[in-house]
Amino acid sequence: xxxxxxxxxxxxxxxxxxxxxxxxxxxxxxxxxxxxxxxxxxxxxxxxxxxxxxxxxxxxxxxxxxxxxxxxxxxxxxxxxxxxxxxxxxxxxxxxxxxxxxxxxxxxxxxxxxxxxxxxxxxxxxxxxxxxxxxxxxxxxxxxxxxxxxxxxxxxxxxxxxxxxxxxxxxxxxxxxxxxxxxxxxxxxxxxxxxxxxxxxxxxxxxxxxxxxxxxxxxxxxxxxxxxxxxxxxxxxxxxxxxxxxxxxxxxxxxxxxxxxxxxxxxxxx
Amino acid sequence: xxxxxxxxxxxxxxxxxxxxxxxxxxxxxxxxxxxxxxxxxxxxxxxxxxxxxxxxxxxxxxxxxxxxxxxxxxxxxxxxxxxxxxxxxxxxxxxxxxxxxxxxxxxxxxxxxxxxxxxxxxxxxxxxxxxxxxxxxxxxxxxxxxxxxxxxxxxxxxxxxxxxxxxxxxxxxxxxxxxxxxxxxxxxxxxxxxxxxxxxxxxxxxxxxxxxxxxxxxxxxxxxxxxxxxxxxxxxxxxxxxxxxxxxxxxxxxxxxxxxxxxxxxxxxx
Numbered sequence: 001x002x003x004x005x006x007x008x009x010x011x012x013x014x015x016x017x018x019x020x021x022x023x024x025x026x027x028x029x030x031x032x033x034x035x036x037x038x039x040x041x042x043x044x045x046x047x048x049x050x051x052x053x054x055x056x057x058x059x060x061x062x063x064x065x066x067x068x069x070x071x072x073x074x075x076x077x078x079x080x081x082x083x084x085x086x087x088x089x090x091x092x093x094x095x096x097x098x099x100x101x102x103x104x105x106x107x108x109x110x111x112x113x114x115x116x117x118x119x120x121x122x123x124x125x126x127x128x129x130x131x132x133x134x135x136x137x138x139x140x141x142x143x144x145x146x147x148x149x150x151x152x153x154x155x156x157x158x159x160x161x162x163x164x165x166x167x168x169x170x171x172x173x174x175x176x177x178x179x180x181x182x183x184x185x186x187x188x189x190x191x192x193x194x195x196x197x198x199x200x201x202x203x204x205x206x207x208x209x210x211x212x213x214x215x216x217x218x219x220x221x222x223x224x225x226x227x228x229x230x231x232x233x234x235x236x237x238x239x240x241x242x243x244x245x246x247x248x249x250x251x252x253x254x255x256x257x258x259x260x261x262x263x264x265x266x267x268x269x270x
Numbered sequence: 271x272x273x274x275x276x277x278x279x280x281x282x283x284x285x286x287x288x289x290x291x292x293x294x295x296x297x298x299x300x301x302x303x304x305x306x307x308x309x310x311x312x313x314x315x316x317x318x319x320x321x322x323x324x325x326x327x328x329x330x331x332x333x334x335x336x337x338x339x340x341x342x343x344x345x346x347x348x349x350x351x352x353x354x355x356x357x358x359x360x361x362x363x364x365x366x367x368x369x370x371x372x373x374x375x376x377x378x379x380x381x382x383x384x385x386x387x388x389x390x391x392x393x394x395x396x397x398x399x400x401x402x403x404x405x406x407x408x409x410x411x412x413x414x415x416x417x418x419x420x421x422x423x424x425x426x427x428x429x430x431x432x433x434x435x436x437x438x439x440x441x442x443x444x445x446x447x448x449x450x451x452x453x454x455x456x457x458x459x460x461x462x463x464x465x466x467x468x469x470x471x472x473x474x475x476x477x478x479x480x481x482x483x484x485x486x487x488x489x490x491x492x493x494x495x496x497x498x499x500x501x502x503x504x505x506x507x508x509x510x511x512x513x514x515x516x517x518x519x520x521x522x523x524x525x526x527x528x529x530x531x532x533x534x535x536x537x538x539x540x
Contacts, residue, residue, distance in 0.1 A: 047318035055475035179528040184512040205325035236516035242454040246506035258449040
């Protein structure tokens with residue numbers, strides 16, 4: 001008997017019918033057995049949201065040799081959890097998420113359902129990669145992106161990632177890509193985030209919109225810069241969010257909030 | 271004219287009617303003007319989810335001097351965004367979220383709507399703190415927790431946090447708390463995450479449940495350890511998720527994926 005092929009679990013946040021997940025799952029078929037478990041409809045901006053107190057359903061929609069597609073009524077993280085807990089008979093060798101229709105660079109990683117699924121894989125100690133294409137059209141042309149996706153997946157299957165680390169890959173929408181850059185997450189925030197409109201009942205309501213403000217447009221080590229120059233950006237990300245350098249700085253709180261200090265002192269010997 | 275009082279924005283993920291947010295907003299009234307903007311119902315496990323393509327509404331439900339309460343139909347992050355973009359006339363001096371009914375220690379920070387709101391504050395460069403109480407009963411007794419909350423808020427209003435850093439505070443449910451510990455996020459994951467049941471239509475469905483598996487129960491610098499010993503755990507967290515140590519390790523990808531290398535080399539002078 002031959003060795004088992006690598007098992008690759010695929011999800012996204014644009015839903016099972018998006019072109020991006022079709023492109024991704026086809027691009028990687030040459031590397032192993034591919035199982036797609038994706039939301040039944042778009043779940044953009046779902047971050048690492050999970051669904052408590054609701055019946056989660058998993059439905060097979062397609063099957064052929066070494067390739068199957070399932071849809072769920074959950075978030076991207078629910079998809080990973082459902083696949084791992086109720087569907088797969090072994091731990092995946094790799095989780096890939098995307099290709100997202102639209103960028104997930106800089107702080108957008110925090111809101112991204114694509115990256116939520118990737119972090120879920122990482123929590124479960126599975127090499128995980130999120131792919132996003134900086135063009136949100138439904139009918140994006142992924143032809144050149146596909147080439148990069150294949151090579152990144154091939155390399156990570158070969159060399160692996162360190163424990164607790166996953167990848168946020170963003171692919172620029174440019175006529176010709178220049179290669180890849182390993183980057184840090186750019187610092188920025190969103191502004192003018194709502195459009196005020198009056199709804200059908202005459203009440204004031206707000207629709208999410210906004211502009212991303214890059215705080216460091218000239219920093220050549222950031223993902224935003226790499227993308228602006230036509231490079232594919234790869235940010236290695238951690239699920240450990242601890243700000244280690246702050247542990248010492250904040251230790252003053254341990255002293256200030258030791259309410260039992262007096263009692264302890266008064267019971268010290270001699 | 272006297273100097274303006276600090277403006278403190280309060281939210282949570284258990285909803286505007288939860289006891290925890292009442293306790294939190296009352297506990298901090300002595301420190302400034304308090305504006306509560308919270309979801310109209312429970313939004314647990316919403317992480318940093320946002321709500322695109324839907325009308326967001328903001329409704330005032332209570333007002334007195336230096337204290338007001340609003341509810342929204344959004345997630346905790348939506349609440350922060352709505353408050354900052356459509357309600358407040360100045361930037362808050364502090365954002366506090368909680369008190370969550372249940373722990374948000376270790377990797378649970380990633381799923382937590384309480385902490386999603388805190389990270390949103392941090393992205394916007396506002397000192398932000400999440401408070402969670404390790405007891406998920408609706409009628410928890412927050413009496414001793416309140417004492418710690420007041421002192422932590424007082425100290426952070428006085429001394430501030432570094433840019434890009436926020437706090438994840440978990441309060442143990444024990445007869446007597448021992449003080450606070452500044453910690454790192456414990457490493458662990460969830461297992462056995464679904465209960466399979468047959469729903470009303472006779473179809474198989476899955477309900478989220480599970481057990482947290484702490485990978486390092488003896489590590490005395492983690493939040494899980496501090497809580498197990500009766501300490502309030504404070505983890506300083508970063509919104510920059512970059513795994514800096516991995517940037518060099520992964521630089522091999524830059525070379526392997528430089529598809530235009532040949533062309534570049536052939537155009538080198540002499």
